[in-house]
Amino acid sequence: MYDVAVIGGGPVGSHVAYKLAGMGYEVAVLEQKERLGSKVCCTGIIGQECVRSFAVADNLILRRVNRATLFSPSGEVLRLGQQETQACVLDRAAFDTTMARCAQDKGAKYVFNSPVKNLEVSNDKVRIQTLRQEEGLDFDARVVVIASGFNSRLVEGLGMGRISHFVVGAQAEVETVALDELEIYFGEEIAPGFFAWLVPTSPLKARAGLLSRHSPGLYLKRLMASLVAQGKIVSAEAELSYGGIPLKPLARTYYNRRLVVGTAAGQVKPTTGGGIYYGLLCADIAANTLHQALNSNDLSARGLANYEREWKKKLGQELKMGYRIRKFYEHLNDRQIDKLFNTIKANGMADSLLKDSNVSFDWHSSGLLKILGTVAVSKVIQAVKIPFRLRNRG
Ligand SMILES: Cc1cc2nc3c(=O)[nH]c(=O)nc-3n(C[C@H](O)[C@H](O)[C@H](O)COP(=O)(O)OP(=O)(O)OC[C@H]3O[C@@H](n4cnc5c(N)ncnc54)[C@H](O)[C@@H]3O)c2cc1C
Numbered sequence: 001m002y003d004v005a006v007i008g009g010g011p012v013g014s015h016v017a018y019k020l021a022g023m024g025y026e027v028a029v030l031e032q033k034e035r036l037g038s039k040v041c042c043t044g045i046i047g048q049e050c051v052r053s054f055a056v057a058d059n060l061i062l063r064r065v066n067r068a069t070l071f072s073p074s075g076e077v078l079r080l081g082q083q084e085t086q087a088c089v090l091d092r093a094a095f096d097t098t099m100a101r102c103a104q105d106k107g108a109k110y111v112f113n114s115p116v117k118n119l120e121v122s123n124d125k126v127r128i129q130t131l132r133q134e135e136g137l138d139f140d141a142r143v144v145v146i147a148s149g150f151n152s153r154l155v156e157g158l159g160m161g162r163i164s165h166f167v168v169g170a171q172a173e174v175e176t177v178a179l180d181e182l183e184i185y186f187g188e189e190i191a192p193g194f195f196a197w198l199v200p201t202s203p204l205k206a207r208a209g210l211l212s213r214h215s216p217g218l219y220l221k222r223l224m225a226s227l228v229a230q231g232k233i234v235s236a237e238a239e240l241s242y243g244g245i246p247l248k249p250l251a252r253t254y255y256n257r258r259l260v261v262g263t264a265a266g267q268v269k270p271t272t273g274g275g276i277y278y279g280l281l282c283a284d285i286a287a288n289t290l291h292q293a294l295n296s297n298d299l300s301a302r303g304l305a306n307y308e309r310e311w312k313k314k315l316g317q318e319l320k321m322g323y324r325i326r327k328f329y330e331h332l333n334d335r336q337i338d339k340l341f342n343t344i345k346a347n348g349m350a351d352s353l354l355k356d357s358n359v360s361f362d363w364h365s366s367g368l369l370k371i372l373g374t375v376a377v378s379k380v381i382q383a384v385k386i387p388f389r390l391r392n393r394g
Helices: 011-022 048-053 092-105 152-157 216-229 276-295 301-331 334-346 349-355 365-373 375-384
Strands: 002-007 027-030 045-047 061-065 067-071 077-081 087-090 109-111 116-121 126-130 138-146 166-175 182-185 196-202 205-212 241-246 258-260
Touching: 002 011, 002 126, 002 276, 011 027, 011 092, 011 276, 027 092, 027 138, 045 048, 045 276, 048 087, 048 276, 061 196, 077 334, 087 092, 087 196, 092 109, 116 152, 138 276, 166 216, 196 216, 205 216, 258 276, 258 301, 276 301, 301 365, 334 349
Parallel strands: 002 027, 002 138, 027 109, 067 182, 138 258
Antiparallel strands: 045 087, 061 087, 067 077, 116 126, 126 138, 166 205, 166 241, 182 196, 196 205
């Protein structure tokens, strides 16, 4: 009988395990994969705030980023740059295995090859049924943390709601020709409703990827062919990986003896799809709530409700506004994106945002709202007649 069973050994599950094992609880992490770090579809960009808050070690960082070039659909260029590092590109495989090792060092037990298929909640425990063959199929724990990433079938199958708003991304590791900075591409022909990226990871390697309303693989193949034609990457032949990104969180993330955390709960920036930092912040909140609940032996839904209150206090507004801004962007056609791009450029708005201390890599909504609220941009919005409310009515 474990105190806590964590489903999923990604960064979020491992961080919850690390915190709780460090507090002296018996923790098991049930992971469906044979080993961590394999087949992760993620660009691995995190902001400096995340690096500092979670003491991400230097050897897990492939590249530091202080500049980015944005391309509008018609090829207009907007360069953003700061003196100091703004973000880092992680070696995701090494990051995941290091997070797990830290949890193991505190005493958490990892059980691999153990896809969880069902939970049975009773008065004093949760029975976790896995498809593991060798050592018996079931585990018992006082409480379960579901950190299974974008696996809507598991959460939904456990009767814990479903992520109904999401997008699918595609990514490939490519060889580049002296690419120096991160590039982002906008346009209906490139990534409908979203954007594409080329992120250098080493002097001659990069991650090319995109999110799109539909057919991400098809659009990524096209993008890679265009990057080859532009002389930016060497070949369009590369294996593609795919992953889902929630755009809205689950309606509810706590139940009797269960919490849902990280991407499984939809704790992801709807503007960019970044989920590592927000997931880790929520993992901290989950661990603190569980510590109190385990201590007082109140693992009822009421005893765990504080988790959702706290994470919503931290992220709720950012997720709501990010979602609205994302929906607004999805309505734009190429001509309108170009118009916005030119207005932002002509009015030096990007520069003033970079100097704004309230805006950072991880907290976008106030900066984006500032841009959308300016006279120049609101004229563009009115001219293109997009239904968009800046204020949260509710
Ligand atoms: C194309 C793409 C690019 C991205 N780029 C970035 C980026 O640059 N920056 C960023 O911050 N985020 C990015 N993300 C999002 C980021 O990858 C996720 O938010 C992050 O991995 C979430 O961590 P997690 O621990 O919640 O879930 P995951 O990392 O998905 O880990 C979940 C774990 O649970 C395991 N699991 C699933 N189901 C079961 C089961 N039934 N039983 C047992 N184990 C199970 C999985 O095998 C996995 O190991 C990107 C996502 C995509 C798709």
